Amino acid sequence: MGQDDFRNRILHHLPSLHRFAFALLRDRHDAEELVQETILRAIEGAHTWQQERDLRRWLFAIMHNVFVSNMRKHTVRSRFAAEEASMENHSVAPPQIPEVELAQTMRALYELPEEQREALLLVSVEGLSYREAAGILDIPIGTLMSRLARGRGALRNAISRPEEHRLRVVK
Amino acid sequence: MHRKISEADLQAFVDGELDADRVAEIEQYLAAHPQLAERVSDYIEQSRAIRDAVTRDAWTPTVLTMMLVERLARRLRWLRLRSYLGGGALAAAAVAVGWFGHSMAINPGGELAPSHPAFVEEAAEAHATVEALALALNEATDLTASQAADILHSIAGEQVSLDAIADQWPITGALVVPWDDGTAVELIHITPQGEVVSLFVAVPDHPGDVRPTSTRMDTVNMAYWQSNRIAFALSGDLPERELLEIAHRLSSSRL
Secondary structure (H helix, E strand, O other): OOOOHHHHHHHHHHHHHHHHHHHHHOOHHHHHHHHHHHHHHHHHOHHHOOOOOOHHHHHHHHHHHHHHHHOOOOOOOOOHHHHHHHHHHOOOOOOOOOHHHHHHHHHHHHHOOHHHHHHHHHHHHOOOOHHHHHHHHOOOHHHHHHHHHHHHHHHHHHOOOOHHHHHHHHO | OOOOOOHHHHHHHHOOOOOHHHHHHHHHHHHHOHHHHHHHHHHHHHHHHHHHHHHOOOOOOOHHHHHHHHHHHHHHHHHHHHHHHHHHHHHHHHHHHOHHHHHEEEOOOOOEEEOOOHHHHHHHHHHHHHHHHHHHHHHHOOEOHHHHHHHHHHHHOOOOOHHHHHHHOOOOEEEEEEEOOEEEEEEEEEOOOOOEEEEEEEOOOOOEEEEEEEEEEOOEEEEEEEEEOEEEEEEEOOOHHHHHHHHHHHHOOOO
């Protein structure tokens, strides 16, 4: 294992951590701060990490704990408008999903309870297995699945979709 | 004949948590139940939309984040080394190089000689972190001297009157910084010329007494001292002599 191995491994997971933080906090500056606080806690608690343990899961679990413990301290601000504006101004659109639908999805995601949002982000965005995600959130797999189901159901209800798209999906 | 298809099965189907046989069963079931198929299709589309929305913007970590990454990597490397060596070998190594072993220098005779205590390197890094905060300094240094002293006390069990320091050396604030032996605090002083001078205060594992000494780490001038259980290091863009004078003054104050 080379000198830079740990550095490279952490750097590899950094974008995922920031993505998770951003999706939780809806603000780039706050997300960066959450990433920094996560790393600080990791430095302080490095002795608790076992070499055979997955580094990504460990860092995500720290971030989850920091987020949960900071939740009360965070001022809940309505950032939907800013978020929407930033999406509208973005020049590179993903190839298939229209901008308006992305904004709608994100708005609906942010309206979900934190616990459902976390479950969806870890599984749907980060591609973690149920076992990994449940481990990070420190909940049973059944609870995770129930949060996913409730979150997806609420998202589906919240997002109004164009009729033609709905018909196309049914085919 | 299908086994009963539950909501949990549908979620697991969407998330790729099922084995091939069960996937085939569910696909067959969905083909016969278009309403359910529509729901599953929506879930899959939803996941894709969320993924696209949150991964669309590239992110570049700030300098401070990168510095923290370096520190974490170094900490993990050190812990791995310690676990490889084991307690006994590590103790022997510690005796061989002494408390000063973290930073050996080559003297003119070509022999290894101790240069400065381990905490000095940590202090230099912490100072670089503070400098990297630059414009965000006011936001970052949100602790008072007495709050920082309380933190040190709660972490290391040592009472240090940082207020006494702040009385003779006005600070703009303090912040908590990590280091390899736990947590330290950093008091920030801004000179009339606008230079940032930081005072790193930590509780090392080994007590000792080190008289104020000046040194230079990379491009930063420093002055450090240790008084029994408390280690101090001043860093900043001031002449070494000036830092040393401040160090003498602060070290003689009653803490």
